[in-house]
Amino acid sequence: MTLAIEAVGLVKTFPSKGGDVEAVRGVDLAVEQGEVFGFLGPNGAGKTTTVRMLTTLLSITSGVARVAGVDVASDPDAVRRKIGVALQEAGLDPRQTGRELVTLQAQLFGLAPAAARDRAQSLLELVDLVDAGDRRIKGYSGGMKRRLDLASALVHQPDVLFLDEPTTGLDPASRLTVWDEVRRINAEGTSVFLTTQYLEEADQLCDRLAIIDGGRIVLEGTPASLKASLRRRRGLDHDPTLDEVFLEATGRTRIRAAGDVEQVQA
Amino acid sequence: MNQALLLGRRALRETLRTPESLAPTLLIPLFFLIVNVGQAGKIFPASSTGFLKGQSYAAFQLPSSLLLAASFGTAALYLVEDIEGGYFDKLRAAPIGRTALVVGRLFAEAVKSVILTAVLILISLPFGIRVASGIFGFLLLLVLASAWAVTYAGFMQLIALKTRSAAATNSGSLLFFPLLFLTPNFVPRSLLTRPMEIAATFNPVTYIMEGLRSLILGADATVVARGFAVVLGLGAVMVILNVRAVRSYD
Incomplete structure:
Protein backbone atom coordinates (compact mmCIF):
# COMPACT_ATOMS: atom_id res chain seq x y z
CA MET A 1 0.00 0.00 0.00
CA THR A 2 1.24 3.49 -0.84
CA LEU A 3 2.31 5.43 2.22
CA ALA A 4 0.54 8.70 2.95
CA ILE A 5 3.90 10.33 3.62
CA GLU A 6 7.35 8.95 3.05
CA ALA A 7 10.58 10.83 3.67
CA VAL A 8 14.10 9.51 3.39
CA GLY A 9 17.09 11.51 4.55
CA LEU A 10 15.25 14.83 4.36
CA VAL A 11 17.63 17.76 4.88
CA LYS A 12 17.05 21.51 4.86
CA THR A 13 19.90 23.96 5.05
CA PHE A 14 19.42 27.70 5.28
CA PRO A 15 22.23 30.01 4.25
CA SER A 16 23.24 32.45 6.95
CA LYS A 17 25.97 35.01 7.54
CA GLY A 18 27.78 32.77 10.01
CA GLY A 19 27.64 29.77 7.65
CA ASP A 20 24.86 27.40 6.65
CA VAL A 21 22.32 26.44 9.30
CA GLU A 22 21.05 22.87 9.06
CA ALA A 23 17.46 23.08 10.33
CA VAL A 24 16.53 19.52 9.35
CA ARG A 25 19.34 16.95 9.35
CA GLY A 26 18.17 13.74 7.74
CA VAL A 27 14.57 13.00 8.69
CA ASP A 28 13.00 9.66 7.76
CA LEU A 29 9.24 9.30 7.96
CA ALA A 30 6.73 6.61 7.02
CA VAL A 31 3.13 7.61 7.68
CA GLU A 32 0.50 4.99 6.84
CA GLN A 33 -2.70 5.89 5.04
CA GLY A 34 -5.53 6.65 7.45
CA GLU A 35 -3.21 7.47 10.35
CA VAL A 36 -3.15 10.56 12.52
CA PHE A 37 0.58 11.06 12.86
CA GLY A 38 1.92 13.45 15.46
CA PHE A 39 5.15 15.37 14.94
CA LEU A 40 6.46 16.80 18.18
CA GLY A 41 9.52 18.74 19.17
CA PRO A 42 10.74 21.74 21.11
CA ASN A 43 10.70 25.20 19.56
CA GLY A 44 13.07 25.39 16.62
CA ALA A 45 13.52 21.61 16.40
CA GLY A 46 12.62 21.52 12.72
CA LYS A 47 8.90 20.68 12.84
CA THR A 48 7.62 23.55 10.75
CA THR A 49 10.56 23.34 8.33
CA THR A 50 9.75 19.65 7.74
CA VAL A 51 6.05 20.42 7.21
CA ARG A 52 6.90 23.23 4.79
CA MET A 53 9.09 20.90 2.75
CA LEU A 54 6.40 18.20 2.67
CA THR A 55 3.76 20.72 1.60
CA THR A 56 5.89 22.11 -1.28
CA LEU A 57 6.34 25.49 0.41
CA LEU A 58 10.07 25.08 0.95
CA SER A 59 12.66 23.52 -1.33
CA ILE A 60 14.35 20.32 -0.18
CA THR A 61 18.13 20.60 0.20
CA SER A 62 18.62 16.84 -0.03
CA GLY A 63 16.72 13.63 0.52
CA VAL A 64 13.46 12.40 -0.92
CA ALA A 65 9.87 13.10 0.11
CA ARG A 66 6.75 11.51 -1.31
CA VAL A 67 3.24 12.52 -0.31
CA ALA A 68 0.32 10.30 -1.39
CA GLY A 69 2.83 8.48 -3.58
CA VAL A 70 3.96 11.62 -5.46
CA ASP A 71 7.49 12.98 -5.34
CA VAL A 72 7.38 16.43 -3.75
CA ALA A 73 10.41 17.86 -5.54
CA SER A 74 9.66 16.61 -9.05
CA ASP A 75 5.87 17.08 -9.16
CA PRO A 76 4.84 19.67 -6.56
CA ASP A 77 1.60 20.54 -8.34
CA ALA A 78 0.36 16.94 -8.19
CA VAL A 79 1.19 16.92 -4.46
CA ARG A 80 -0.78 20.16 -3.99
CA ARG A 81 -3.86 18.48 -5.49
CA LYS A 82 -3.68 15.72 -2.89
CA ILE A 83 -2.97 17.69 0.27
CA GLY A 84 -4.85 20.06 2.52
CA VAL A 85 -2.80 22.54 4.50
CA ALA A 86 -3.64 24.51 7.63
CA LEU A 87 -0.50 26.23 8.81
CA GLN A 88 0.45 27.96 12.04
CA GLU A 89 -1.48 31.15 12.77
CA ALA A 90 -4.30 30.40 10.29
CA GLY A 91 -3.29 32.27 7.15
CA LEU A 92 -6.54 33.88 6.04
CA ASP A 93 -7.54 37.00 4.21
CA PRO A 94 -9.24 39.26 6.78
CA ARG A 95 -11.14 41.28 4.15
CA GLN A 96 -13.05 38.33 2.70
CA THR A 97 -16.01 36.69 4.37
CA GLY A 98 -15.61 33.09 5.50
CA ARG A 99 -17.92 31.95 2.71
CA GLU A 100 -16.02 33.90 0.06
CA LEU A 101 -12.71 32.47 1.21
CA VAL A 102 -13.84 28.84 1.13
CA THR A 103 -15.68 29.31 -2.19
CA LEU A 104 -12.60 30.92 -3.75
CA GLN A 105 -10.40 28.11 -2.46
CA ALA A 106 -12.78 25.53 -3.98
CA GLN A 107 -12.75 27.35 -7.32
CA LEU A 108 -8.97 27.55 -7.26
CA PHE A 109 -8.98 23.76 -6.90
CA GLY A 110 -11.06 23.59 -10.09
CA LEU A 111 -14.67 23.39 -8.89
CA ALA A 112 -17.26 25.20 -11.00
CA PRO A 113 -18.81 28.27 -9.29
CA ALA A 114 -22.09 26.53 -8.30
CA ALA A 115 -20.29 23.43 -7.04
CA ALA A 116 -17.82 25.64 -5.14
CA ARG A 117 -20.69 27.49 -3.43
CA ASP A 118 -22.30 24.17 -2.43
CA ARG A 119 -19.00 22.84 -1.15
CA ALA A 120 -18.45 26.01 0.89
CA GLN A 121 -21.91 25.70 2.42
CA SER A 122 -21.36 22.08 3.47
CA LEU A 123 -17.89 22.84 4.87
CA LEU A 124 -19.17 25.84 6.82
CA GLU A 125 -21.83 23.53 8.25
CA LEU A 126 -19.14 20.98 9.11
CA VAL A 127 -17.13 23.50 11.14
CA ASP A 128 -20.22 25.22 12.53
CA LEU A 129 -19.62 28.59 10.87
CA VAL A 130 -22.78 28.95 8.78
CA ASP A 131 -24.06 31.87 10.86
CA ALA A 132 -20.73 33.70 10.68
CA GLY A 133 -20.09 32.71 7.06
CA ASP A 134 -21.15 36.04 5.59
CA ARG A 135 -19.17 38.13 8.04
CA ARG A 136 -15.68 39.33 7.28
CA ILE A 137 -12.92 37.16 8.73
CA LYS A 138 -11.40 40.22 10.42
CA GLY A 139 -14.05 39.90 13.14
CA TYR A 140 -13.61 36.16 13.77
CA SER A 141 -12.22 34.83 17.05
CA GLY A 142 -9.04 32.72 17.04
CA GLY A 143 -11.07 29.50 17.28
CA MET A 144 -13.35 30.51 14.39
CA LYS A 145 -10.30 31.32 12.23
CA ARG A 146 -8.78 27.90 12.92
CA ARG A 147 -12.04 26.15 12.06
CA LEU A 148 -12.37 28.18 8.87
CA ASP A 149 -8.75 27.42 7.97
CA LEU A 150 -9.53 23.73 8.48
CA ALA A 151 -12.62 24.03 6.26
CA SER A 152 -10.66 25.73 3.50
CA ALA A 153 -8.05 22.95 3.65
CA LEU A 154 -10.78 20.39 2.93
CA VAL A 155 -12.40 21.88 -0.20
CA HIS A 156 -10.96 19.17 -2.46
CA GLN A 157 -11.28 16.23 -0.04
CA PRO A 158 -7.51 15.83 0.32
CA ASP A 159 -5.79 12.46 0.84
CA VAL A 160 -3.43 13.94 3.39
CA LEU A 161 -4.14 16.85 5.73
CA PHE A 162 -1.24 18.79 7.23
CA LEU A 163 -2.02 20.66 10.43
CA ASP A 164 0.79 22.77 11.83
CA GLU A 165 0.06 23.54 15.47
CA PRO A 166 -3.68 23.78 14.86
CA THR A 167 -4.63 24.63 18.42
CA THR A 168 -1.82 26.94 19.53
CA GLY A 169 -3.31 29.94 21.29
CA LEU A 170 -6.83 28.52 21.49
CA ASP A 171 -8.92 28.30 24.64
CA PRO A 172 -9.68 24.79 25.95
CA ALA A 173 -13.21 24.69 24.49
CA SER A 174 -12.02 25.73 21.01
CA ARG A 175 -9.21 23.19 21.26
CA LEU A 176 -11.71 20.40 21.93
CA THR A 177 -13.78 21.51 18.94
CA VAL A 178 -10.73 21.35 16.66
CA TRP A 179 -9.87 17.89 18.04
CA ASP A 180 -13.41 16.71 17.21
CA GLU A 181 -13.03 18.03 13.66
CA VAL A 182 -9.68 16.28 13.22
CA ARG A 183 -11.18 12.99 14.42
CA ARG A 184 -14.15 13.38 12.10
CA ILE A 185 -11.94 14.20 9.10
CA ASN A 186 -9.70 11.24 9.87
CA ALA A 187 -12.71 8.91 10.27
CA GLU A 188 -13.64 9.80 6.68
CA GLY A 189 -10.31 8.37 5.51
CA THR A 190 -8.02 11.39 5.39
CA SER A 191 -4.52 10.83 6.75
CA VAL A 192 -3.48 13.59 9.13
CA PHE A 193 0.02 14.89 9.82
CA LEU A 194 -0.13 17.05 12.90
CA THR A 195 2.56 19.10 14.58
CA THR A 196 1.85 20.25 18.07
CA GLN A 197 3.47 21.63 21.19
CA TYR A 198 0.76 20.09 23.34
CA LEU A 199 1.57 16.56 24.40
CA GLU A 200 -1.96 15.95 25.62
CA GLU A 201 -3.13 16.77 22.11
CA ALA A 202 -0.76 14.20 20.64
CA ASP A 203 -1.88 11.67 23.25
CA GLN A 204 -5.55 12.27 22.43
CA LEU A 205 -5.36 12.36 18.67
CA CYS A 206 -2.36 10.52 17.32
CA ASP A 207 -2.08 6.87 16.35
CA ARG A 208 1.68 7.24 16.15
CA LEU A 209 4.10 10.04 16.71
CA ALA A 210 7.69 11.08 16.16
CA ILE A 211 9.73 13.45 18.26
CA ILE A 212 12.20 15.67 16.45
CA ASP A 213 15.02 17.47 18.22
CA GLY A 214 17.89 19.42 16.70
CA GLY A 215 16.65 18.55 13.21
CA ARG A 216 16.72 14.76 13.80
CA ILE A 217 14.03 12.30 14.81
CA VAL A 218 14.95 11.01 18.24
CA LEU A 219 11.95 8.81 19.02
CA GLU A 220 9.04 7.24 17.16
CA GLY A 221 6.15 4.94 18.08
CA MET B 1 -5.98 32.22 -16.82
CA ASN B 2 -9.15 31.34 -14.93
CA GLN B 3 -7.21 31.18 -11.66
CA ALA B 4 -5.60 34.57 -12.35
CA LEU B 5 -9.06 36.06 -12.95
CA LEU B 6 -10.37 34.51 -9.74
CA LEU B 7 -7.47 35.98 -7.79
CA GLY B 8 -7.88 39.28 -9.63
CA ARG B 9 -11.54 39.44 -8.65
CA ARG B 10 -10.60 38.80 -5.05
CA ALA B 11 -8.00 41.61 -5.24
CA LEU B 12 -10.62 44.01 -6.62
CA ARG B 13 -13.00 43.06 -3.82
CA GLU B 14 -10.17 43.81 -1.40
CA THR B 15 -9.70 47.28 -2.93
CA LEU B 16 -13.42 48.05 -2.81
CA ARG B 17 -13.44 47.11 0.86
CA THR B 18 -10.65 49.56 1.66
CA PRO B 19 -11.90 52.70 -0.10
CA GLU B 20 -9.69 54.79 2.16
CA SER B 21 -6.67 53.44 0.27
CA LEU B 22 -8.07 54.83 -2.99
CA ALA B 23 -8.44 58.42 -1.78
CA PRO B 24 -4.71 59.33 -1.91
CA THR B 25 -4.36 57.83 -5.40
CA LEU B 26 -6.95 60.33 -6.59
CA LEU B 27 -6.23 63.35 -4.40
CA ILE B 28 -2.43 63.51 -4.57
CA PRO B 29 -2.26 63.52 -8.41
CA LEU B 30 -4.98 66.20 -8.46
CA PHE B 31 -3.00 68.21 -5.92
CA PHE B 32 0.10 68.03 -8.15
CA LEU B 33 -1.94 69.07 -11.20
CA ILE B 34 -3.37 72.11 -9.41
CA VAL B 35 -0.04 73.16 -7.87
CA ASN B 36 2.02 72.70 -11.04
CA VAL B 37 -0.49 74.54 -13.20
CA GLY B 38 -0.86 77.24 -10.53
CA GLN B 39 2.91 77.80 -10.40
CA ALA B 40 3.83 77.58 -14.09
CA GLY B 41 0.57 78.16 -15.94
CA LYS B 42 1.17 81.87 -16.50
CA ILE B 43 4.60 81.27 -18.02
CA PHE B 44 3.00 79.18 -20.74
CA PRO B 45 -0.13 80.91 -22.08
CA ALA B 46 -2.07 78.76 -24.52
CA SER B 47 -2.13 81.51 -27.15
CA SER B 48 1.64 81.92 -27.45
CA THR B 49 3.05 78.53 -26.43
CA GLY B 50 3.47 76.35 -29.48
CA PHE B 51 3.96 73.04 -27.70
CA LEU B 52 0.54 73.34 -26.04
CA LYS B 53 -1.15 73.14 -29.45
CA GLY B 54 -3.84 75.58 -28.38
CA GLN B 55 -4.70 73.88 -25.08
CA SER B 56 -4.06 75.07 -21.53
CA TYR B 57 -0.90 74.19 -19.62
CA ALA B 58 -3.06 71.81 -17.53
CA ALA B 59 -3.38 69.58 -20.60
CA PHE B 60 0.43 69.43 -20.79
CA GLN B 61 0.64 68.60 -17.08
CA LEU B 62 -2.15 66.00 -16.97
CA PRO B 63 0.08 63.05 -18.04
CA SER B 64 2.31 63.57 -14.98
CA SER B 65 -0.72 63.30 -12.73
CA LEU B 66 -2.04 60.26 -14.59
CA LEU B 67 1.34 58.55 -14.22
CA LEU B 68 1.54 59.46 -10.56
CA ALA B 69 -1.94 58.02 -9.95
CA ALA B 70 -0.82 54.84 -11.70
CA SER B 71 2.33 54.50 -9.60
CA PHE B 72 1.07 53.85 -6.09
CA GLY B 73 1.44 50.08 -6.58
CA THR B 74 -1.04 49.21 -3.84
CA ALA B 75 -1.27 45.68 -5.26
CA ALA B 76 2.18 45.03 -3.82
CA LEU B 77 1.22 46.32 -0.38
CA TYR B 78 -1.72 43.92 -0.27
CA LEU B 79 0.65 41.16 -1.40
CA VAL B 80 2.93 41.89 1.57
CA GLU B 81 -0.11 41.65 3.83
CA ASP B 82 -0.86 38.23 2.34
CA ILE B 83 2.76 37.17 2.86
CA GLU B 84 2.93 38.43 6.44
CA GLY B 85 -0.51 37.05 7.33
CA GLY B 86 0.21 33.59 5.88
CA TYR B 87 -2.51 33.65 3.20
CA PHE B 88 0.12 33.72 0.47
CA ASP B 89 1.47 30.39 1.75
CA LYS B 90 -2.05 28.98 1.71
CA LEU B 91 -2.32 29.95 -1.94
CA ARG B 92 1.18 28.63 -2.69
CA ALA B 93 0.24 25.26 -1.19
CA ALA B 94 -2.73 25.01 -3.58
CA PRO B 95 -2.40 23.82 -7.19
CA ILE B 96 -2.49 27.36 -8.56
CA GLY B 97 -0.25 28.23 -11.50
CA ARG B 98 2.68 30.25 -10.22
CA THR B 99 1.99 32.83 -12.94
CA ALA B 100 -1.60 33.24 -11.74
CA LEU B 101 -0.32 33.88 -8.21
CA VAL B 102 1.36 37.11 -9.31
CA VAL B 103 -0.68 38.04 -12.38
CA GLY B 104 -4.03 37.97 -10.54
CA ARG B 105 -3.23 41.12 -8.62
CA LEU B 106 -1.89 42.80 -11.76
CA PHE B 107 -5.23 42.17 -13.50
CA ALA B 108 -6.95 43.93 -10.64
CA GLU B 109 -4.42 46.77 -10.82
CA ALA B 110 -5.20 47.22 -14.53
CA VAL B 111 -8.96 47.45 -13.91
CA LYS B 112 -8.48 49.81 -10.99
CA SER B 113 -6.15 52.02 -13.00
CA VAL B 114 -8.55 52.24 -15.97
CA ILE B 115 -11.27 53.52 -13.62
CA LEU B 116 -8.95 55.90 -11.74
CA THR B 117 -7.50 57.32 -14.96
CA ALA B 118 -10.98 57.86 -16.40
CA VAL B 119 -12.14 59.62 -13.22
CA LEU B 120 -9.02 61.81 -13.14
CA ILE B 121 -9.48 62.84 -16.77
CA LEU B 122 -13.15 63.66 -16.15
CA ILE B 123 -12.27 65.71 -13.07
CA SER B 124 -9.60 67.52 -15.11
CA LEU B 125 -11.96 68.63 -17.88
CA PRO B 126 -12.92 71.88 -16.08
CA PHE B 127 -9.23 72.89 -16.25
CA GLY B 128 -9.77 73.43 -19.97
CA ILE B 129 -8.43 70.07 -21.03
CA ARG B 130 -9.80 68.12 -23.96
CA VAL B 131 -8.52 64.89 -25.41
CA ALA B 132 -7.62 66.00 -28.91
CA SER B 133 -7.37 62.45 -30.25
CA GLY B 134 -11.07 61.84 -29.56
CA ILE B 135 -12.81 58.84 -28.02
CA PHE B 136 -10.37 56.33 -29.48
CA GLY B 137 -7.50 58.39 -28.12
CA PHE B 138 -9.24 58.55 -24.75
CA LEU B 139 -9.44 54.74 -24.71
CA LEU B 140 -5.76 54.50 -25.65
CA LEU B 141 -4.99 56.88 -22.77
CA LEU B 142 -6.73 54.52 -20.37
CA VAL B 143 -4.84 51.52 -21.74
CA LEU B 144 -1.44 53.26 -21.73
CA ALA B 145 -1.84 54.59 -18.19
CA SER B 146 -3.08 51.25 -16.85
CA ALA B 147 -0.28 49.39 -18.63
CA TRP B 148 2.12 51.60 -16.69
CA ALA B 149 0.17 50.90 -13.48
CA VAL B 150 0.61 47.16 -14.07
CA THR B 151 4.30 47.60 -14.83
CA TYR B 152 5.00 49.65 -11.72
CA ALA B 153 2.86 47.38 -9.53
CA GLY B 154 4.90 44.50 -10.98
CA PHE B 155 8.11 46.26 -9.92
CA MET B 156 6.74 46.77 -6.42
CA GLN B 157 5.48 43.18 -6.25
CA LEU B 158 9.01 42.13 -7.06
CA ILE B 159 10.26 44.09 -4.04
CA ALA B 160 7.51 42.47 -1.95
CA LEU B 161 8.43 38.96 -3.08
CA LYS B 162 12.15 39.51 -2.56
CA THR B 163 12.03 41.38 0.77
CA ARG B 164 8.68 40.23 2.23
CA SER B 165 8.77 43.56 4.05
CA ALA B 166 6.02 46.18 4.14
CA ALA B 167 8.54 48.96 4.84
CA ALA B 168 10.76 48.05 1.88
CA THR B 169 7.78 47.66 -0.45
CA ASN B 170 6.30 50.95 0.68
CA SER B 171 9.54 52.74 -0.05
CA GLY B 172 9.38 51.30 -3.58
CA SER B 173 6.57 53.74 -4.37
CA LEU B 174 8.89 56.65 -3.50
CA LEU B 175 11.29 55.58 -6.23
CA PHE B 176 8.75 56.83 -8.72
CA PHE B 177 9.35 60.46 -7.79
CA PRO B 178 12.87 60.70 -9.27
CA LEU B 179 11.56 58.83 -12.31
CA LEU B 180 8.68 61.31 -12.63
CA PHE B 181 10.87 64.39 -12.36
CA LEU B 182 13.69 63.20 -14.62
CA THR B 183 11.29 63.63 -17.54
CA PRO B 184 10.03 66.45 -19.75
CA ASN B 185 7.64 67.10 -16.92
CA PHE B 186 7.32 70.89 -17.21
CA VAL B 187 8.48 71.51 -20.80
CA PRO B 188 9.11 69.35 -23.88
CA ARG B 189 12.37 67.44 -24.06
CA SER B 190 13.84 69.87 -26.60
CA LEU B 191 13.66 72.71 -24.04
CA LEU B 192 15.41 70.84 -21.23
CA THR B 193 19.00 71.61 -20.26
CA ARG B 194 21.46 69.14 -21.78
CA PRO B 195 22.03 67.07 -18.58
CA MET B 196 18.28 66.85 -17.95
CA GLU B 197 17.65 65.95 -21.55
CA ILE B 198 20.17 63.10 -21.35
CA ALA B 199 18.60 61.85 -18.08
CA ALA B 200 15.11 62.06 -19.58
CA THR B 201 16.22 60.19 -22.68
CA PHE B 202 17.38 57.26 -20.56
CA ASN B 203 14.25 57.33 -18.40
CA PRO B 204 11.51 55.02 -19.74
CA VAL B 205 8.82 57.12 -18.05
CA THR B 206 9.66 59.91 -20.53
CA TYR B 207 8.31 57.88 -23.45
CA ILE B 208 5.11 56.90 -21.66
CA MET B 209 4.58 60.52 -20.63
CA GLU B 210 5.17 61.71 -24.19
CA GLY B 211 2.75 59.07 -25.47
CA LEU B 212 0.05 60.19 -23.05
CA ARG B 213 0.73 63.85 -23.87
CA SER B 214 0.52 63.16 -27.56
CA LEU B 215 -2.91 61.57 -27.11
CA ILE B 216 -4.13 64.62 -25.17
CA LEU B 217 -2.60 67.42 -27.26
CA GLY B 218 -2.94 65.79 -30.67
CA ALA B 219 -1.84 62.31 -31.60
CA ASP B 220 1.51 61.65 -33.19
CA ALA B 221 1.27 57.93 -33.99
CA THR B 222 5.02 57.40 -33.69
CA VAL B 223 5.21 58.94 -30.22
CA VAL B 224 2.16 56.98 -29.04
CA ALA B 225 3.52 53.72 -30.48
CA ARG B 226 6.88 54.35 -28.78
CA GLY B 227 5.10 54.85 -25.46
CA PHE B 228 3.24 51.58 -25.87
CA ALA B 229 6.40 49.73 -26.95
CA VAL B 230 8.31 50.92 -23.87
CA VAL B 231 5.53 50.09 -21.40
CA LEU B 232 4.75 46.72 -22.95
CA GLY B 233 8.43 45.79 -23.01
CA LEU B 234 8.97 46.85 -19.40
CA GLY B 235 5.68 45.22 -18.35
CA ALA B 236 6.70 41.92 -19.93
CA VAL B 237 10.05 42.04 -18.11
CA MET B 238 8.29 42.72 -14.79
CA VAL B 239 5.85 39.83 -15.25
CA ILE B 240 8.71 37.47 -16.15
CA LEU B 241 10.73 38.60 -13.10
CA ASN B 242 7.65 38.23 -10.88
CA VAL B 243 7.03 34.68 -12.10
CA ARG B 244 10.68 33.81 -11.57
CA ALA B 245 10.57 35.27 -8.07
CA VAL B 246 7.47 33.33 -7.08
CA ARG B 247 8.88 30.10 -8.56
CA SER B 248 12.04 30.41 -6.48
CA TYR B 249 10.18 31.73 -3.42
CA ASP B 250 11.29 29.59 -0.47
Missing part, protein backbone atom coordinates in the same frame (compact mmCIF):
# COMPACT_ATOMS: atom_id res chain seq x y z
CA THR A 222 2.60 4.84 19.39
CA PRO A 223 1.91 6.94 22.48
CA ALA A 224 1.27 3.74 24.48
CA SER A 225 4.45 1.98 23.32
CA LEU A 226 6.59 5.04 24.03
CA LYS A 227 5.21 5.31 27.57
CA ALA A 228 5.58 1.57 28.19
CA SER A 229 9.17 1.67 26.97
CA LEU A 230 10.06 4.52 29.33
CA ARG A 231 8.29 2.74 32.20
CA ARG A 232 10.39 -0.39 31.57
CA ARG A 233 13.65 1.52 31.25
CA ARG A 234 13.06 3.53 34.40
CA GLY A 235 11.47 0.67 36.34
CA LEU A 236 8.49 2.88 37.19
CA ASP A 237 5.44 1.46 38.94
CA HIS A 238 3.08 3.61 36.86
CA ASP A 239 2.82 4.65 33.22
CA PRO A 240 4.72 7.92 32.63
CA THR A 241 3.01 10.78 30.86
CA LEU A 242 3.85 11.74 27.31
CA ASP A 243 5.44 14.86 28.79
CA GLU A 244 7.99 12.66 30.53
CA VAL A 245 8.61 10.69 27.33
CA PHE A 246 9.13 13.96 25.47
CA LEU A 247 11.48 15.42 28.06
CA GLU A 248 13.60 12.28 28.14
CA ALA A 249 13.73 12.00 24.37
CA THR A 250 14.85 15.58 23.95
CA GLY A 251 17.40 15.34 26.75
CA ARG A 252 15.64 17.90 28.87
CA THR A 253 14.79 17.75 32.53
CA ARG A 254 11.86 19.73 33.85
CA ILE A 255 14.33 22.21 35.36
CA ARG A 256 16.24 22.62 32.08
CA ALA A 257 13.02 22.78 30.11
CA ALA A 258 11.89 25.67 32.26
CA GLY A 259 15.10 27.63 32.12
CA ASP A 260 17.21 26.56 29.19
CA VAL A 261 15.09 25.63 26.23
CA GLU A 262 17.22 25.57 23.13
CA GLN A 263 16.03 28.08 20.54
CA VAL A 264 17.01 27.28 16.99
CA GLN A 265 15.41 29.27 14.21
CA ALA A 266 13.80 26.89 11.73
